[in-house]
Amino acid sequence: MTKLLALLVAVLLVAPVGAAHAGRSADAGGSGGSVVEVRGAPATSLETTEKPLDGKVIVIDPGHQLGNHNFPEKINRLVPAGGFRKECNTTGTATNGGYPEATFTWRVSKLLQARLEHLGAKVRLTRVANREDRWGPCVDARGRAGNKVHADAKISIHGDGSYTAGAHGFHVIAPTDRRPWTHDIYRTSKRLALDTRAALKGRGLTVANYIAGGNGLDFRSDLATLNLSDVPTVMVELGNMRNAGDAHRMTRPAGRATYAAALAAAVRRFVG
Structure with missing residues (x-):
């Protein structure tokens, strides 16, 4: 009984941390969260310089x-x-x-x-x-x-x-x-x-x-x-x-x- 109670407490302590982490990942991919840098791609579109006369x-x-x-x-x-x-x-x-x-x-x-x-x-x-x-x-x-x-x-x-x-x-x-x-x-x-x-x-x-x-x-x-x-x-x-x-x-x-x-x-x- 004591071992079962300890196991339940451990699960309750870990679950919120995992849920919070999942929430940040969703925000990063949505419209209101942080920007997540992807390897090989710019972190933000502001790094792209407009070249309206390119090729002219x-x-x-x-x-x-x-x-x-x-x-x-x-x-x-x-x-x-x-x-x-x-x-x-x-x-x-x-x-x-x-x-x-x-x-x-x-x-x-x-x-x-x-x-x-x-x-x-x-x-x-x-x-x-x-x-x-x-x-x-x-x-x-x-x-x-x-x-x-x-x-x-x-x-x-x-x-x-x-x-x-x-x-x-x-x-x-x-x-x-x-x-x-x-x-x-x-x-x-x-x-x-x-x-x-x-x-x-x-x-x-x-x-x-x-x-x-x-x-x-x-x-x-x-x-x-x-x-x-x-x-x-x-x-x-x-x-x-x-x-x-x-x-x-x-x-x-x-x-x-x-x-x-x-x-x-x-x-x-x-x-x-």
């Missing part, structure tokens, strides 16, 4: 090159531009304080590259440095850069240099319909231009007040960078470097980050 290829064209002014013979030679010929490149403009357009476009392009790669895109730049001992590439090479890698989009980044009194703001340039050069891309390029304008405005930037139409869009047929592209492409003048307000933004890290964030949003909206 984007070409960024940082306008000009810092050393172009040191190679006048090379940048002044004529190259194909889409049914006509024009100069290989130019020196670009600068702020009144001497901050070069080439440096501005390079720094914005590198910020944009980092953002797009973080989103999963493969990014190709038309130049790989910003140096006084380098020149080019020519506008025909820039125009065809997206074709070689079957890019989903190409953005050429610039700063304007208008001396018109009070001229400020950004504008986006897209190709016109020119057979056989741009007939296959002018519609998609216009959509990219609209997305780019919307993204820049969304960051609080104002459209140019010195471009015909006043809506921040310009359609041109004289730019090799656009004419020779077989992929959707735009050229964006992010501001007027001769304007004090625009120059203030362009020469500061926070301002360049704003431009890069807007352009990344535009690309994501267009190709995503």
Whole structure:
């Protein structure tokens, strides 16, 4: 009798522990309990990084090159531009304080590259440095850069240099319909231009007040960078470097980050 009583007490003491353990296992597999790590799988979905641009290829064209002014013979030679010929490149403009357009476009392009790669895109730049001992590439090479890698989009980044009194703001340039050069891309390029304008405005930037139409869009047929592209492409003048307000933004890290964030949003909206 004494042995039987001892056995019953032992069973009663053990049973609640086993029941409690079973309850925790059920909670872990349900919606309200702890996370149980499974070997070979992440402990939580937060470890999975979103890559909305995975598999996309984007070409960024940082306008000009810092050393172009040191190679006048090379940048002044004529190259194909889409049914006509024009100069290989130019020196670009600068702020009144001497901050070069080439440096501005390079720094914005590198910020944009980092953002797009973080989103999963493969990014190709038309130049790989910003140096006084380098020149080019020519506008025909820039125009065809997206074709070689079957890019989903190409953005050429610039700063304007208008001396018109009070001229400020950004504008986006897209190709016109020119057979056989741009007939296959002018519609998609216009959509990219609209997305780019919307993204820049969304960051609080104002459209140019010195471009015909006043809506921040310009359609041109004289730019090799656009004419020779077989992929959707735009050229964006992010501001007027001769304007004090625009120059203030362009020469500061926070301002360049704003431009890069807007352009990344535009690309994501267009190709995503």
